[in-house]
Amino acid sequence: MTHRTIPCGPDNPLRVLVVGAGSMGQQWLTTVTAAPETELAGIVDLDLDAARRSAADLGRPDLPVGSDAVALAADTGAQAIVNVTIPVAHHPVTTAALFAGLPVLGEKPIADTLAQALSLAAAAEVSGELFMVSQSRRWNPQLFALRGMLGELGAIGTLTTEFFKAPHMGGFREEMAYPLLIDMAIHAFDSARFLLGADPVSAYCQAYNPPWSWYEGDAAASAVFEMEGGARYAYNGSWCSPGAETSWNGTWRASGEKGSALWDGDTEPVLVADVQPAERARSPYSDIGGALRVFVESLRTGTSPMGEVHENTMSLAMVEAAVESARTGQLVLVDDVLDQAYAVALRDETRPDVRAALAGWPSVRGALAPHQAPPPAASA
Template sequence: MKPFRTVIAGCGGMANTWVEYALKRPDTEIVALVDLHPQSAENLKIRHELQCPTFTSLTEALEHTNANLVLDITIPDAHKDIALTAFAAGCDVLGEKPMASSLQDAQEMLEAAQNAGRTYAIMQNRRYLKPIRAFRDLVHSGKIGKPGFATANFFIGAHFGGFRDLMDSPLVLDMAIHTFDQARFILQADPVSVYCHEFNPAGSWYRGNAAAVCIFEMSDGSVFTYNGSWCAEGAFTAWEADWRVMGSLGTALWDGKNLPFAEVVTDPEQQAFHRDAHRIEAELLWEGQEGHFGCLDEMFGALLENRVPETSCTDNIHSMKMVFGALESARRGEKVLL
């Protein structure tokens, strides 16, 4: 019997990516597919030539299989029910972001995982890119000194159509979790407070606020600022954002696409209006898979090694606090403690 007897919950969206990954693992067997819409499960089964049964209820699937792992690729509003059902049946859960559709739900899910002694990890695929790993290493190499101020600019004109166009806070609620989690990863720090101003710029095709400016105070004493818009036409940044981290001895830069680099003061004791600086290129040392597969490698590796995964719910809750803290700050028009 293979170690990971896996149920796929949610057969649309990113399900193909998760199934493709699972099928590549010799230690993983997909024992059931679950979706409220039977045809979605059947389509996924046919596409990947799976032999497992399909269900419309996770409870029913767990009752009829010997599953010990649930991969949750459902919509955010369903994540809480999926996780609690899985934990009650003795299963670990690896799920898509965001962790939940509210901070209260996320906290309940975290507590349920801990009470059941189960692992719950959340997909944060943008941590698993060679350049961001190199950027984080450069920031913490000591070369730029102590980080004190970090900025991320995210400007994309995204004509999705559908539900995002109708959301109250499409940028912060649906997208900013990626950049906020990247900030925590890059700085290796957690949020302490946030002030956020949400707005909808002229020319926006969204009903809700498609732009935001956020100021986060972080646990290492640094400040992280986020400037973002999903209705910015022309001169797009990368989806991974455009980053600048300023330290006491220099500045590290990453445009979200190319190799990060830093400009570092050559002589900290130099008496000059502008001190001389030299350029340092980041090194691409990380050799893991990138994107979703890289994050899944970490999740499965943690289960095999009986350790806490990097994107465990106990870590990801801090990224969730950034999202919902920003929304609360925007609503109240004041700084919010996290």
């Protein structure tokens, strides 16, 4: 999708508001402050005291704060926002920003529901502003190396992820119906799409909650996705699994016609195959700092980045398909999930211009597919 450009970069830093002063907001405040491409213009939070504490912690007690992103942007001359609010607030905060002429870099997920994500994709089209999701694990150089290895294995039959952690985070995650699938597994699902270069066709998932779990909802799940081209992606994880914990990235195995590739999530992946080693591209970026750099570059150049809302929506579709399968006990077709979300998006959309854009889509996959972005130029 084409979007408005802004002359910005190290010599002309982009003035940014961070919206959300929670724990993840603190990481973004540090990242935005440290990046030469950006200048922190203010902090937005419904809890103004929390915003002021965050400013003081940065050593900038006079930094402007406010409870409304659009209003504070107008007051401070901010040019973009980083949306680090809770998922239920992603849609209203991002919509308001886009139509106020503010491009958005948002934390995952795109929105609280797939229907709202489709609404935001249409809102980006209508507003002409960039909305990029910081799917930060996409920028891991080791993941790029693993992707290169998959290219040497010929046809891929199976890609698997195991994820076992036991965090006591408190807050909204421990109250979710499907905390692992909704809040965490999307990282792995998105990485699987990147590794395979394919989108999901169907999902079968079982979710459950071990008796010792401190989560209200199902904190463990096993899911199998059929991907375009016929490969299967299998995810097995638990968010209440103490002992022998995996990396936060999970552990990965790819099985192809010429061999296998393994990644423990923390160190360099290993190729186990009788093939001639090839020079593999690596990401020049990493983590949320990399996502921020790409966001600024995309605003300056007009290029469509990985994580652009259209490109990222299918990762959220994987989540909703897995949740629907876990809820019903049935195999779920992703196109059915997309069609149901599209009907809800049309029904619930309150902006006539966004509803008209949605109504003009030839199909949901058709609207999303043209926006698939290739990986950025990478260094060997």
